[in-house]
Amino acid sequence: MTKRDFFIVALRLFGLYSAVLTLFSFMPQAVSWFLYQGLDAMDIVMVILSVVITIGLFALLILKAPWLVSVLRLDRGFDDERIAVASTTSIRLFAMGVFVVGGLMFVENVPVFLSNSFFAFRGDLVGMEHRTEDNVNWFLSALNVIVGYVLVTFHERIADRLVKP
Numbered sequence: 001m002t003k004r005d006f007f008i009v010a011l012r013l014f015g016l017y018s019a020v021l022t023l024f025s026f027m028p029q030a031v032s033w034f035l036y037q038g039l040d041a042m043d044i045v046m047v048i049l050s051v052v053i054t055i056g057l058f059a060l061l062i063l064k065a066p067w068l069v070s071v072l073r074l075d076r077g078f079d080d081e082r083i084a085v086a087s088t089t090s091i092r093l094f095a096m097g098v099f100v101v102g103g104l105m106f107v108e109n110v111p112v113f114l115s116n117s118f119f120a121f122r123g124d125l126v127g128m129e130h131r132t133e134d135n136v137n138w139f140l141s142a143l144n145v146i147v148g149y150v151l152v153t154f155h156e157r158i159a160d161r162l163v164k165p
Helices: 002-038 042-064 066-073 090-126 132-153 155-162
Strands: none
Touching: 002 042, 002 066, 002 132, 042 066, 066 132, 090 132, 090 155, 132 155
16 A cells, blocks of 8 residues: 555545534534524524535545645655555455444443433333433434444445445
8 A cells, every 4th residue: 555545545434534524513513503593694694605615625625635735745755655454455444434434432421421411211111201402412423323324234245336346
């Protein structure tokens, strides 16, 4: 594996991790905040602009990683051209990265999901009203647990689809 391949895989992994975190945590929280506060024309423009910029950055990191490595000259200035990794291909390295990202999502959100579940069931027993914000957080933590599980389970298939041979 060359240094260039390593940086391409690293940029794509970072883009994928950032996209997943943004898609399943930041964006739903921003939407729920806007639903509570109400929207006017300026807010709608800001939301659309931020979504376009965010999607553009993730597309740049994931789809244009080789171009980005060339422009930033990330593969220059090293003593050796190759990284000595015993028979590890870029697809395998990407699969390991997807596995780590999914594992982190799963491990970070299981406690949040369990505590939200506990408080929801306890609230039902006591007769407390559920706030919409609590339900949104409960749903988002469940969604992150499911996405993390899917990433861990299908990490090789995801890597095969995202890395071109």
